[in-house]
Amino acid sequence: MFKNLCERRQTTVIEFRFLDGNIVNTDDFKLKVKDFFVEPLTNRNQFEQIDMLAGNIPMGSTHESRRIEMSGRLYLNEASEFGLYRDWIQRTFSRLEPYYITDAKQPYKRWYVLPEGTPTYEHVNYGKIVLVTLTWVTYGLPYAQSIATTSTIYEWGQGYFWGSGIEWGENQYSFSNTNRFIINNFGDVKIDPREHKEFRIIYKGASDGLRITNLRNQNVFLFNGVSGVDDEIVLERVFTTKNGLNVVRDTNHRVITLETGSNEFILAGTSSPFEITFDFRPLFY
Template sequence: MEYKHDIFAPVYKRLKVPATKDNFTIKYDDGSMLNMASDLFTLIRSFSIESPNPTVYRRAIQGKPGATVTGRDLNERQIRVVCELYALNEVDYTLAEKELYKALYKDAEFYIVQDAMPTRQWRVTVDEAFTPTQEGSTAEFTITFTVSSGFAESIGALDDPQTFDYDWSFADNMPLYEDFSYTHSTRSFPIYNLGDVTLDPNNAPVYQIFYTGASNGLTIENRTTGDVWRYSGTTRTGDTLVIDTVFARVNGLPVTDLTNWADLRFAPGRNDIRITGTSGSFEIKFDFRFLYF
């Protein structure tokens, strides 16, 4: 961490705050990161994740006892973190407090990654103010993060090998004894959703499908969910068709109006995919981030 006034830097470099199992790192959209213990001199005493927060819809039917469940929404949830800020003296405390505020409020949204679960990240906002209770050169406080989506996201990208060295683990629903891939050149293959939640263009933080090759009336069917996506146009050898959430492009040009506007969903676990309308050799690649409770 760099400081405008170099006179303070040696003081901070000598300050060591232990990282508990509940310690976490802040990840910003520009790729920069700050660790609560080593960068912000904050001891994390607890990291409490609220359970999923459902709204259940019911309808009473005349002449039938009770009510019938007609649907459910999963709402935003909160993470409450109990912290203790450390400094070497009261002057240093003032500087450390300002750095903490800057870290938490400089962006409207950012990710946090708990040391205890390094393969998942939470997209959060800080919606509430908090007032540290200062005693000398330390202070206690509680941060309340809001997770607007209600879910954690996978950190590992689908381009990364599915190994322990690339932010994946069996805690992330990796199937045992299965050789699975997200790039294929055959017309039938499985796609695994390693998350806890069905993925669709409306909820996935990253949702893209890339088809490269010639085609006429390309159709992608998920036999597991029953969803069918169709493109009534054609592509040539070397062309790339991209499905980006609900939109489609061929070589960067929009072609959504030539599709059936269908959502391709991917249920948790194995999804059996079939492709028709291909011509010659082709490659299809899937890029998702998975969602977890």
């Protein structure tokens, strides 16, 4: 009996969160997960070469997409039950649109993935045990996202867990009537709004020639217009809006990025009262 319990012991549970709001996990269809393997990052470097010039000219580096493989076991009372559980797995796995998966061992982050290839099933013990292997490929960026955004209330279990890189009580992402502050990107990856969809800077209040400067990397955003006490200026991806209307033409067409770690900011052109908020999801390797 002890041997039987050891064989059925699982190492983790995988949660599937779909874009329609539905959530299921591997326990729902009796799949005992043994391994959840995320492929290591692969660097891709680009160079140019010029005749008679030693070496090469670096043009940039990036990371390739990654594959994620999960293996587990189905324990059936009768071999005839396989069709039912296979269909449950198929409905979950073989969707044509991306979705999020989360490993219970690292509950603070999720992977945005697309199913790849064909599920494999190997029957043993007269069909009562089925070895299952599923594979995904990262969709978009090859990094995991934080479950919580920087606007999520700091409470245990609300996307915040040990190991996520958070220094409790030392992070602040909303500031009122102060022109100098620090924004901490506690992830592993630089946040660039040209690549990262979920990054917004929201300024509420009066300003004249609002200037936002990240001293860490010398990024400067400039809004050449004015705003009133009740106005809201939003920087989101490469767009800038004022009270919902596009005002990109009134900016210097620059974006603000966040390096990993501390980013010190200076504001100019502000007028109290005002509030500025940084809302984003940190990314992890």
